Structures are given as C-alpha cells and as structure tokens.
Amino acid sequence: MKSNIFSSRALFIFLAGLVVLSSVWILFVCLENENPSIKIETPSMTMAIGPSKNLLISVSDGKRGLRKILIAIVKDGKESILIDKEYPSGGFISGGKVNQDNISLSVEPKKLEITDGKAVLRMTAWDYSWQRWWNGNITTVEKEVVIDTKRPDVSVLSGIQNLNQGGSGIVIYSLSEPCEHNGVYAGGNYFQGYNGFFNDKNIYISFFALEYNKGPGTEVFVEATDDAGNSIRRGFKVFIKAQIFKKDSINISDGFLNSKMPEFNVEASKDSITPLADKFLKVNRDLRAENYNKITEIVKNTEKTPLWEGVFVSFPNAKKMAGFADHRDYNYQGKHIDSQVHLGIDLASVANAPVPAANRGKVVFAGDLGIYGKTVFVDHGLGLFSAYSHLNSFDVKEGDIIEKGGVVGRSGSTGLAAGDHLHFSMLVNNIFVNPLEWWDATWITNNITGKIQAVKSGSN
Numbered sequence: 514m515k516s517n518i519f520s521s522r523a524l525f526i527f528l529a530g531l532v533v534l535s536s537v538w539i540l541f542v543c544l545e546n547e548n549p550s551i552k553i554e555t556p557s558m559t560m561a562i563g564p565s566k567n568l569l570i571s572v573s574d575g576k577r578g579l580r581k582i583l584i585a586i587v588k589d590g591k592e593s594i595l596i597d598k599e600y601p602s603g604g605f606i607s608g609g610k611v612n613q614d615n616i617s618l619s620v621e622p623k624k625l626e627i628t629d630g631k632a633v634l635r636m637t638a639w640d641y642s643w644q645r646w647w648n649g650n651i652t653t654v655e656k657e658v659v660i661d662t663k664r665p666d667v668s669v670l671s672g673i674q675n676l677n678q679g680g681s682g683i684v685i686y687s688l689s690e691p692c693e694h695n696g697v698y699a700g701g702n703y704f705q706g707y708n709g710f711f712n713d714k715n716i717y718i719s720f721f722a723l724e725y726n727k728g729p730g731t732e733v734f735v736e737a738t739d740d741a742g743n744s745i746r747r748g749f750k751v752f753i754k755a756q757i758f759k760k761d762s763i764n765i766s767d768g769f770l771n772s773k774m775p776e777f778n779v780e781a782s783k784d785s786i787t788p789l790a791d792k793f794l795k796v797n798r799d800l801r802a803e804n805y806n807k808i809t810e811i812v813k814n815t816e817k818t819p820l821w822e823g824v825f826v827s828f829p830n831a832k833k834m835a836g837f838a839d840h841r842d843y844n845y846q847g848k849h850i851d852s853q854v855h856l857g858i859d860l861a862s863v864a865n866a867p868v869p870a871a872n873r874g875k876v877v878f879a880g881d882l883g884i885y886g887k888t889v890f891v892d893h894g895l896g897l898f899s900a901y902s903h904l905n906s907f908d909v910k911e912g913d914i915i916e917k918g919g920v921v922g923r924s925g926s927t928g929l930a931a932g933d934h935l936h937f938s939m940l941v942n943n944i945f946v947n948p949l950e951w952w953d954a955t956w957i958t959n960n961i962t963g964k965i966q967a968v969k970s971g972s973n
C-alpha cells in the first residue's frame with residue numbers, strides 16, 4: 514500500500530510538473546509576442562513609382578514563423594493588392610515552417626488602374642503565435658509613395674548647333690521637373706547638364722563634345738529621366754562639319770628609346786630580338802590606355818559653375834610642332850610598328866619656359882602621368898578641362914585656383930617626349946577636343962557665350 518501511495522504521489526508530481534512545463538511552453542513559445550519584421554530592400558528606394566517599379570521586400574519572424582503577408586497600394590481610399598501570401602504551418606504544436614522570405618514585386622500602376630499622385634504602400638505580416646486568440650502577432654509598415662507615370666518634358670532653348678568633328682558645343686534646355694539624370698548624348702558619350710547658372714532653376718546647360726572620329730550623322734540628343742524612371746529624349750538641329758586630320762610618320766630611333774625607356778617601368782619578354790622596340794610598344798599602347806583610365810578618374814569631379822572667362826590663351830612665342838588628332842604612324846628600323854592618334858597640340862618655345870594656364874580654373878591634378886610625363890590638369894567648370902604635359906617642374910599643386918596666364922609649371926620633355934615642348938590638350942569630360950576652338954574668341958562668342966547670352970536675355 515505504501516508503495517501505491519508513493520507512486521500516486523510521484524504521478525501527481527509528474528503531472529503537476531507537466532502542467533507547469535506546458536504552461537511555460539505555451540506562455541513563452543506559443544504565446545510569444547515578438548512582431549514579424551518587414552524591410553524594404555530595394556536599393557535607393559525613392560518615394561516615386563514610375564510605369565514599372567521593382568520592389569524587393571524581406572519579411573521575417575524569428576520565433577513562431579510567418580503566417581501571412583499582404584502588400585497593397587492604397588490610393589484615394591482604394592486598396593490595390595500586390596501580393597496576398599499564406600505560409601504553411603508545421604502543425605498546431607510546432608508553428609510556421611517559414612521564418613524568412615524575400616519578396617520581389619513588379620508594380621505597374623497602369624495595370625492596377627492606379628492613377629498618378631500620392632499613395633501609401635501598406636505591408637502587413639502575421640505570425641503563427643497564439644497571441645490575439647490564435648490570430649498571431651501583426652506588423653504593419655506604411656510608406657508614402659508618389660505614383661508618377663508622366664514623362665518629364667525637355668525644351669531646347671539654345672537653337673541650332675554647329676559642331677566640328679573633334680569639337681565642343683553647348684546645349685541649353687529647360688526641364689518640366691527636376692531630373693537627376695539629364696544631359697546630352699553625343700555619339701554614345703554622356704555629358705551631364707547643370708542648373709544654377711541661370712536664374713530659372715529649371716534651365717540647364719550641358720557642355721558636350723564630339724570625338725575626333727565621329728563625323729556627320731553622329732546621334733546627338735538631350736535625355737532626361739525623373740526619379741520615377743520616366744525618360745524622354747529630345748533631338749535638336751545639329752550641323753556636324755567633317756574634319757580631315759593630318760597624317761604623320763615618326764621614326765623611332767634606338768637613341769630615343771635608349772634615353773626614354775628607362776623612365777618607364779616596363780619589361781620586354783626575355784626572348785625578344787628587339788627589346789627596346791617591344792618596350793616602346795608596351796608604353797605607347799598599354800601605358801597610354803592606362804593613363805587614359807587615370808584621366809577619366811581625374812575629370813570625374815568638376816565645378817558646377819564656369820570658372821573661366823573669355824578666350825583661352827596659348828603658350829607664348831611657341832612654334833606648333835604637331836596638331837590635334839594627327840594620325841601618327843610609328844616606324845622602327847624601316848618597319849611600321851604602331852599607329853596612334855595625337856589628341857593635343859605640341860608647342861615648342863625655349864627650354865624650361867613658363868607655361869601659362871589657358872584660363873581661370875582649379876588645379877585638379879599635378880603629378881606624373883606616364884606617357885604625358887609631369888602633367889597639370891585645370892578644371893574650368895561644367896566638365897571643361899585643360900591639360901599641360903611633358904613639364905619639367907610644377908608651379909601649382911592640386912586644389913589651387915589659378916588665374917588665366919598664371920604659371921602652372923615649366924616646359925620640359927618628361928614622358929614620351931623627344932625634346933622640350935608643351936603638349937597642350939583640352940577635354941570635355943574625358944573626351945579630348947580641339948583646343949583651336951577655345952583659342953578663337955569669335956568661335957567662343959558664336960558657339961558658347963553668345964548662346965548663353967541669348968537665353969539669358971530671352972531673345973532666343
């Protein structure tokens with residue numbers, strides 16, 4: 514009998530323990546009160562939804578698991594459901610089978626018959642908790658959005674464009690709404706437009722360029738894209754004047770290579786019969802390309818306002834040795850070994866002559882630049898740059914503001930230069946342009962300042 518009493522007491526303790534444990538389990542596991550989490554993962558999620566917008570939303574519930582997600586757009590009191598998804602249960606005891614889900618949605622307002630204007634993106638998630646009489650914890654996230662399926666408008670204000678192959682130009686245009694992406698495409702190259710130059714903040718100016726190898730028939734147009742992704746292109750009248758560039762032949766001597774190649778850190782292959790010429794090819798091709806990548810980096814940031822004024826000045830008392838876009842054939846021991854295009858103007862004065870800044874600007878680079886030797890880049894604002902190469906020494910450093918005629922350095926023959934001369938080049942963004950235009954006061958008046966003035970006085 515005693516043992517019977519003992520065993521019923523044990524059973525009682527066991528059952529009581531079970532009740533306590535299951536109560537604890539129900540209280541802390543089944544009745545957990547942690548809400549599911551909802552996060553918008555779309556990169557650079559702006560408030561604007563255009564004709565088609567991809568939304569990436571992650572939803573998770575670390576405890577009992579996800580029960581349901583409902584995502585909708587609410588506009589003028591009307592709810593348009595984007596997704597209504599139920600997640601499987603693992604049974605009454607174990608809760609939901611899914612703890613995390615990434616949802617990718619494509620929102621197309623026209624298909625959903627949602628009109629333009631302010632709306633709310635409403636996202637609600639439930640979990641498998643026993644909270645709220647087995648309905649689960651609930652999370653609602655609301656985000657205000659703007660439905661915008663209307664394209665921006667562009668009006669070109671600057672009239673007809675005369676453009677030289679390898680030349681520069683400007684387009685002035687107004688936008689019907691702010692567009693971060695707005696500018697000119699010329700032969701596939703993009704040139705950002707800037708506002709703030711005119712009193713009217715909707716008026717933008719873009720300095721652009723036509724590459725030396727892009728002639729008549731090249732596509733030139735303005736493009737603008739608003740925050741919602743609505744895009745417009747507007748063409749305008751362009752007259753492109755073809756240019757014929759000079760052909761030049763350069764004989765590469767062993768004397769030149771012997772004196773120049775040590776400056777460059779290149780190696781010819783061990784079995785090379787003409788190691789000097791092979792080194793030269795590496796410099797003239799690979800290093801040239803590498804230097805161009807660096808130039809593209811240098812010109813990435815530009816002042817948002819023009820720093821220059823009037824005609825650009827040249828290197829005084831200098832003789833022109835080579836022109837812009839001269840096509841050069843390189844011969845070694847009577848054999849053609851390479852061809853390159855010379856995208857600047859070579860000017861020779863006396864050795865170590867002071868080199869003036871062509872116009873006012875900000876020094877954005879003063880250092881060694883491979884084939885160009887010691888080089889200074891001056892930013893004149895809105896993507897216009899001048900560059901001074903093969904210098905012997907510098908008179909400026911990065912960050913300096915230099916006035917027109919201020920000395921940037923002394924001429925020399927650093928880099929791939931045979932004798933003391935200045936290699937002067939001009940660029941719009943990373944596109945080399947013909948400096949002759951910028952040295953010509955009449956060209957500047959007709960093609961740049963005159964156009965700006967016409968828009969400013971509204972007489973266009």
Ligand SMILES: [Zn+2]
Nearest residue numbers: 857858859936
């Ligand atoms: Zn040159």
